[in-house]
Amino acid sequence: MADDTFASVIPLHHVPLKKRERKATARSGTKRQRKRKTKAAAEEMEYPSSASVLPSEFLIPPEFLPANDVDPEPPVTPPPAVTSHRNRETVAPARRHLASVLLSIAALALAAVGITINGWFARSLGSSDIAGWLFLAVGVAADLVALVMPSCAAGLWQSRHRATALVGWAVWLMTFVFAVTAGIGFASTNISDVTIARASRVTPAIAGAQAALNDAMAARDRECKSGVGKFCREREAAVVERRQLLDSAVASVGQSADAQSDAAIKLVTWLSHGLLRPTMEDFAMLRLVLLALLPQIGGILLLVGRHSALKSHH
Numbered sequence: 001m002a003d004d005t006f007a008s009v010i011p012l013h014h015v016p017l018k019k020r021e022r023k024a025t026a027r028s029g030t031k032r033q034r035k036r037k038t039k040a041a042a043e044e045m046e047y048p049s050s051a052s053v054l055p056s057e058f059l060i061p062p063e064f065l066p067a068n069d070v071d072p073e074p075p076v077t078p079p080p081a082v083t084s085h086r087n088r089e090t091v092a093p094a095r096r097h098l099a100s101v102l103l104s105i106a107a108l109a110l111a112a113v114g115i116t117i118n119g120w121f122a123r124s125l126g127s128s129d130i131a132g133w134l135f136l137a138v139g140v141a142a143d144l145v146a147l148v149m150p151s152c153a154a155g156l157w158q159s160r161h162r163a164t165a166l167v168g169w170a171v172w173l174m175t176f177v178f179a180v181t182a183g184i185g186f187a188s189t190n191i192s193d194v195t196i197a198r199a200s201r202v203t204p205a206i207a208g209a210q211a212a213l214n215d216a217m218a219a220r221d222r223e224c225k226s227g228v229g230k231f232c233r234e235r236e237a238a239v240v241e242r243r244q245l246l247d248s249a250v251a252s253v254g255q256s257a258d259a260q261s262d263a264a265i266k267l268v269t270w271l272s273h274g275l276l277r278p279t280m281e282d283f284a285m286l287r288l289v290l291l292a293l294l295p296q297i298g299g300i301l302l303l304v305g306r307h308s309a310l311k312s313h314h
Contacts, residue, residue, distance in 0.1 A: 096308055099308060100305045100306070100308035101305075103301055103302075103304060103305035103308065104301075104302060104305040104306070106301060107147075107298040107299070107300075107301035107302040107305060108298065108302070109298075110294065110295050110296075110297065110298040110301065111143070111147045111295075111298035111299070111302075113295045114143050114146075114147075114179060114183070114295035114296050114298060115139075115140055115143045115144065115147075117182065117183055117186045117295055118139035118140065118142065118143045118178075118179055118182040118183070118186075119136045119139045119140045119143075120186065121139065121182045121183075121185045121186040121189070122135035122136050122138060122139030122140075122182060123135055123136040123139075124189075139178075139179075139182055142175040142178045142179055143175070143179050143296075145171065145172065145175040146172060146175040146176050146179050146296060146298075146299050147298050147299045147302065148299065148302075149168050149169075149171060149172035149175070149299060150169075150172060150299040150300055150302065150303040151299070151302055151303045151306055152168055153165045153168035153169045153172060154303055154307070156168060172299065176296055176299075179295075179296045180292050180293060180296055181292075183291065183292035183293070183295055183296060184288060184289075184292040186292075187287075187288050187291040187292055188288055191284075191287075191288070195257050195258055196257075198253075198256075198257035198258075199250075199253055199254040199257040201253065203249070203253055205249040205252070205253075206246065206249045206250060206253060208249075209242065209245045209246035209248075209249045210246055212242045212245065212246075213239070213242040213243055213245075213246050215242075216235065216238045216239045216241075216242040217239050217242075219235050219238070220232070220235035220236055220238070220239050223235045224236070255280075258280065258284070260283075260287070261280050261283040261284055261287070262280070264278075264283050265277075265278050265279070265280065265283060
C-alpha cells in the first residue's frame with residue numbers, strides 16, 4: 001500500500017538537469033541584456049550629446065561640411081515629353097494617299113461619263129449607221145486623249161522635254177474643246193426635250209380652261225349665227241377672256257417645267273435682296289456650261305491625284 005502511494009506522488013516526466021540549467025542561464029542572460037539597455041537609456045537621458053547641448057551658433061552649417069558628410073540629393077529627371085510628331089508623320093501620308101486614291105476614282109468616273117456622252121452625241125450626228133459609228137470612234141478617242149494627255153504632258157515637262165510637253169498640251173486643248181462642244185450638244189438636246197415634254201402636259205387647270213373656252217366659243221357661234229349684235233359682242237368678249245385664262249394656265253405649266261431654274265432664280269433674288277434678278281435664260285446657260293465642263297475635267301483630276309500620290313510616297 002505504501003508503494004502505491006509513493007508511486008502516485010512521483011511525476012511521470014522528469015526534466016533533465018542540463019535542460020533546467022540551460023533555461024535558467026537563458027533567462028538570466030535576457031534579464032542582463034534588459035538591464036544594460038535600461039542603464040544605457042538612463043545615461044543618455046542624464047548626459048545628452050554635445051550637438052544638443054551646444055547652441056546653434058557654434059554648430060557648423062551643413063554647407064561647410066565636407067562633401068562626403070553631406071548626402072547629395074539624387075537628381076530629378078523630368079519625364080520625357082510625349083510628342084505625337086511621329087504619329088503625325090505616319091498619319092499625314094496615309095491621308096494624302098487616301099485623298100489621291102479617291103480623286104483618281106472620281107476622275108475615272110467622270111471620264112467614263114464623258115466618254116459615254118461624247119460617243120452618244122457623236123453617233124447621233126451621223127446620217128447613216130457607218131457615219132454614226134465613225135463619229136462615235138472619233139468622240140471616244142478624243143475623250144481618251146483629253147483624259148490621259150495632262151498627266152503625260154506634265155511628266156514630259158518635269159523631265160525637261162518642254163517642246164514635246166507643249167505639243168501635248170496643245171493636243172489636249174483641241175480634244176478638250178471638242179469634248180466640251182459634244183457635252184453642250186448632249187446637255188442641250190436632252191434638257192430641251194425634257195422641258196418640252198413637261199410643258200406640254202395637260203394639267204387640271206389647263207383642262208378646265210380649255211373646257212371653258214370651248215363653251216364660250218359654242219355660245220358665241222349660236223349667238224352670232226343670225227348676225228352681229230349686242231349679245232354677239234358679249235360672247236366674243238367672253239371668248240377672249242377664256243382664251244387668256246387658258247394661255248396663263250399653259251404659261252404656268254411651262255414655268256414649272258424647269259423647276260430648277262425657277263427655284264435658283266428665286267434663291268439668287270432672295271440672297272441679294274433684289275439686287276440680282278437673273279432670268280430663266282441666264283440660269284439655263286450657266287447650267288449648260290457646267291454640265292458640259294464637268295465630265296471633261298477627268299484628266300485634270302487624274303493629274304492632281306497622281307501628283308499627290310507621288311508626293312505621299314516621297
